[in-house]
Amino acid sequence: MNIGMIGLGHMGSAMARRMIEGGHDVVGFDTSREAMDRLAAAGGQGAAHPREVADRAELVLACLPGKQASFDTAFGEHGVVHGARIRTYVEMSTLGRDAMTRIAGSLAAAGIGFLDAPVSGGPRGAAEGRLTAIVSGPSETIEAARPALAAVASNIFVIGPEPGMAQVCKLVNNILSITAMVATCEAVSMGVKAGLDARTMIDVINVSTGRNSATMDKFPKSILPRSFSYGGPLAIGLKDIDLYLELAHDMRMPAAIGTTVSGVFNHIASRLGAESDYSTMIKVFEEWGDVVVGDDPDTTSGG
Template structure:
């Protein structure tokens, strides 16, 4: 099957390689020349712009960093909506319900099937083909996209028939994940300040009731060894928090926890820079506690 992939960053690039490894032809586009070279080196084809991808593949996936990039990719002068061959467009970005509903409606008006399909699992999950795909859309669009999704995701959950429903589920997941990360950074730093060993604490937590995605994955693989190699920037968390708070506003639901996490997360990003690796947020808590969480004698906050 020939698949188009637009957005070849940490997530999209890894998914493209997984699809190539599963026997699919992949044609891709990214604004980064380095990302395009990586795809070509992995055996993929490169295109000049999104429309060229949609001229060459019936199924086109997009994994992009935000609303502007997604709308430009879909509807710009060289957008996929103008492609000659495309029949199904899969939006894998986390954009929020309203943006995806708009994109889906415009695609439908152009006669193009649309699937809302954000993924969870982070850059490592993308490399290993262990993502969770959260999908909503018509049965026809789901089946058209299934071969591509099966190549990158070990779990595929159909949330409902309307684009936007998967976005809501993804935002609920993401605020829980972000909250767990912030809380774990605070709590483990507190334990180290009180004289406990960070790795031993994580081992205890991971067989106890406090375990979460931060203790199971981010701490053992990126923080304790001091590699800070999660693979995604703090900027993605900032975007996801803002989208969650937008949803809360639209739903007229209080979001006291989300608002508190937003304040802490924005402070962290302002200290470290929004493009810093997600796992570096521990450094802010280390600085507050004058401790080091991990295996190396790095200076706190270094």
């Protein structure tokens, strides 16, 4: 199947590789020359802009960093809305409900089917084809996109028929994941300060009630080995928190936990830089506790 992929960052490039490995012909676009070179090395074809991708593929996926990039890609001067061949557009970014509704309306006017399909699982999940795809849209559009979704996601959940519904579910998931990461960084740093071994703590937590995505994935694979190679930047977390708080405001719901996490996360990003790897946030908690959370006992200290 001929599939377009727009946005070849940590997530998009991994998904493009999975689709190529699955036997699909992939034509892609990214503003980064390095990303385009990676696509070519993986066996994909490059395009000059989103419209060219939509000229060459009936099914086009997008995984982009923010609203403006998604708007430009969908209906900008060189957007997919002007493409000659496109029939189905799948937006896999996390943009919030209102942005998805706007994109869906613009593409519908051009006769292009639209699917709201954010994914969860991180760069590692994308590379291994075990993402969770959260989708909402018309059933015929879901079926048109299923071959591509199946190549990158081991779980596909249909949330409802309207674009935007999947965004709400994704934001609920993301604030839980971010909150768990921040809380785990604080708690494990405190345990190390008290003299506990970081790896032993994580092993205990992972067979106990405190386990979460941070203890099961980010800590053992990126933080404890001190590789800080989760793959995504802190900026993505900042964006997701802001979108969650926007949703809470729209729903007239209090968001005491989300607001607290936002304050902590913004401090972390200002201290380390928003483009730092997501897993580096542990360094701020280490500074506060005067500890190092790692596997090497020579690098950890009790308080």
